[in-house]
Amino acid sequence: MPGNNDALDWIDAELAELADRDLLRGLRTYAGRPGAVLRLDGREYVNFGSNDYLSLAADARLARAAAQTLDLEGCGSGASPLVVGHSTALARLEARLAEFEATEAALVFPSGFAANQGTIAALVGPGDAVFSDELNHASIVDGCRLSRAAVHIFPHGDCARLEEQLRSTGSARRRLIVSDSLFSMDGDLAPLADLANLASRYSTMLMVDEAHATGVFGRHGRGVCEALGVENRIDVRVGTLSKALGAAGGFVCGRRSLVEWLLNRARPYVFSTALPPAIAAAAMASLDIVESTPSRRGELLGRAAQLRERLVAQGWNVGRSDSQIVPLVVGAAARALELSARLAEGGVWAPAIRPPSVPENASRLRICLCHGHDDAMIAKLLEALQAKAAVPCHPSPL
Ligand SMILES: *Cc1c(COP(=O)(O)O)cnc(C)c1O
Numbered sequence: 093m094p095g096n097n098d099a100l101d102w103i104d105a106e107l108a109e110l111a112d113r114d115l116l117r118g119l120r121t122y123a124g125r126p127g128a129v130l131r132l133d134g135r136e137y138v139n140f141g142s143n144d145y146l147s148l149a150a151d152a153r154l155a156r157a158a159a160q161t162l163d164l165e166g167c168g169s170g171a172s173p174l175v176v177g178h179s180t181a182l183a184r185l186e187a188r189l190a191e192f193e194a195t196e197a198a199l200v201f202p203s204g205f206a207a208n209q210g211t212i213a214a215l216v217g218p219g220d221a222v223f224s225d226e227l228n229h230a231s232i233v234d235g236c237r238l239s240r241a242a243v244h245i246f247p248h249g250d251c252a253r254l255e256e257q258l259r260s261t262g263s264a265r266r267r268l269i270v271s272d273s274l275f276s277m278d279g280d281l282a283p284l285a286d287l288a289n290l291a292s293r294y295s296t297m298l299m300v301d302e303a304h305a306t307g308v309f310g311r312h313g314r315g316v317c318e319a320l321g322v323e324n325r326i327d328v329r330v331g332t333l334s335k336a337l338g339a340a341g342g343f344v345c346g347r348r349s350l351v352e353w354l355l356n357r358a359r360p361y362v363f364s365t366a367l368p369p370a371i372a373a374a375a376m377a378s379l380d381i382v383e384s385t386p387s388r389r390g391e392l393l394g395r396a397a398q399l400r401e402r403l404v405a406q407g408w409n410v411g412r413s414d415s416q417i418v419p420l421v422v423g424a425a426a427r428a429l430e431l432s433a434r435l436a437e438g439g440v441w442a443p444a445i446r447p448p449s450v451p452e453n454a455s456r457l458r459i460c461l462c463h464g465h466d467d468a469m470i471a472k473l474l475e476a477l478q479a480k481a482a483v484p485c486h487p488s489p490l
Contacts (some may be wrong), residue, residue: 114425115145115446123149128464130441137441138469140459145308145416147263147464148338148381155375161373169366174355180264181369185376189343192379193314193329197351202364204332204342205231209238210358211328212270213343216241217298217469221264223250223257223296225271225282232270232301241268248275251286258294267296270276277450277458279410279417281316299328307336308389308416313382337382339375358401362399388463392416395470396461402474411456419445419456420477428455438476 103406110116127150130139148154149390161181170176178186182200189198191234201207212235218221218479220241236243240262246254253271261267269291271282284300291298302315310318315331317323328350333341344354355361381388396416403410420442422428428444435442435457446455460475 096451100226108394114429125271128462128466128469132441133201133312135439137436137439138465138472140440140442140461140465140473143304143335144338144458144464145304145336145392145462146338146378146382148336148378151338151378151381153381154338154377158370158374158375160371163459165369167368167370169368171365172361172363173366175363177365179349179372181372181376181403182366184337185341185372188376188379190345192312193331193345194312194323195329195345196348198343198345198352198360199344199351199361200367201344201358201361202367203340204301204330204334206334206360206364207330207342207344208232208234208301209235209353210360211330212236212268212300213239213359214357215239215299215328216353220266220268223254223267223269225275228272228278229271229276235252236270237299249280249283250291251283254287255290255294257395258290260297264362267294268299269296270305273300273302274309274415274417275447276304276417277456279413281320281414281416284317284320284322284326286410292325297327298325299330300326301330303330303332303335303342304415304417306331307378307382308392311386313386313389326447328463333371333375333378337378339378340371341375381442382427392461392463395465397468399459399474406474406478408477416461417434418459418461420459421454421456423453423455425455428457431457434474435473437482438472438479440473440476442473454460 101468117298118131119354126142126144128139128147130137163180165181169179186198188199208231216239217265221239221244222236222239223244223246224236226245244257246257269287271287273282281318300317305315307313309316312318317326317329328344330344333441334338400413400418411419411421413419422431425446428446432442432444442459445458450456
């Protein structure tokens with residue numbers, strides 16, 4: 093074994109312990125394109141695990157746009173955007189995103205993770221306070237920690253508690269409230285109008301992460317902020333190009349000075365190589381599709397509502413889901429794993445979500461509905477679950 097001594101042996105012990113607690117994860121390899129049908133380790137599954145909500149990740153129009161740009165602009169970006177400038181494709185994408193989001197400006201990061209992390213740490217620092225929903229995405233959690241601002245976690249969606257926290261932190265230099273708009277493990281929406289009211293009442297910045305909602309919610313597909321009519325009350329909006337838009341990368345949009353500040357101060361932007369031009373071109377093609385075919389998101393959300401109804405009728409606990417993300421909360425990690433494994437035997441891929449992604453005893457199967465799931469695929473899922481409903485359901489804390 094490489095290495096000089098036994099200094100890394102603790103890892104083997106930790107891994108064994110994770111395995112004992114049903115929390116060890118492994119990696120599989122899929123063949124070909126990711127889509128509603130996935131070929132994993134030699135077997136075909138109907139795939140309810142991807143965040144490819146509009147089924148654009150393997151769309152030929154995105155691939156064509158990327159291929160043309162690969163020919164024109166090459167593969168890599170070569171450097172951080174501040175050092176050699178950013179590519180024509182990336183500059184066009186940022187202008188296009190600002191137009192799409194109806195904001196003054198937009199800035200593209202190498203990932204949504206980097207966008208959240210870098211933006212929070214650029215907006216607040218020592219002497220400031222940040223207020224974060226307890227179920228926010230890991231990239232927000234890490235951004236809060238990295239910022240070195242005082243971090244106040246509020247119970248999920250609890251605006252009364254948030255208000256108490258705001259009342260008691262009036263002496264902070266700057267304050268920031270941050271929330272996902274659509275929560276990735278529960279599929280529920282943040283109370284954005286209430287958050288906006290608190291932000292204005294307490295002169296606090298408000299940042300919303302639309303990672304799962306960009307392209308899916310809102311009349312123009314801008315997300316939950318648009319759907320709830322609060323877009324103009326959100327100071328900082330984050331989205332990803334990697335989920336419904338089927339490409340990769342993250343972005344922040346808002347007023348021009350915000351973008352100028354971030355490109356000077358957000359470390360993952362300043363110190364990371366820019367998003368490759370071909371990926372930017374794919375994202376552009378995706379935005380065209382999102383704009384020109386609103387029926388795609390309408391159909392998806394309509395079918396998601398139907399699916400939730402049918403799951404509830406089968407006796408499943410879908411928690412607070414109000415979107416294309418539908419959890420089946422079963423409790424123990426072992427139970428979620430067992431259910432997922434049995435569905436897989438029947439050719440249905442629905443991953444078990446376990447701690448630390450969700451709280452202890454709130455393990456679940458997470459079903460992500462995508463536009464490419466047809467009636468037969470959904471029927472197959474329901475049939476597989478019907479057969480499993482005989483297994484008693486663990487009472488859930490949700
Ligand atoms: C996936 C996700 C991100 C990260 O986006 P990537 O582009 O995949 O890095 C950020 N926020 C939320 C809520 C997410 O679910």
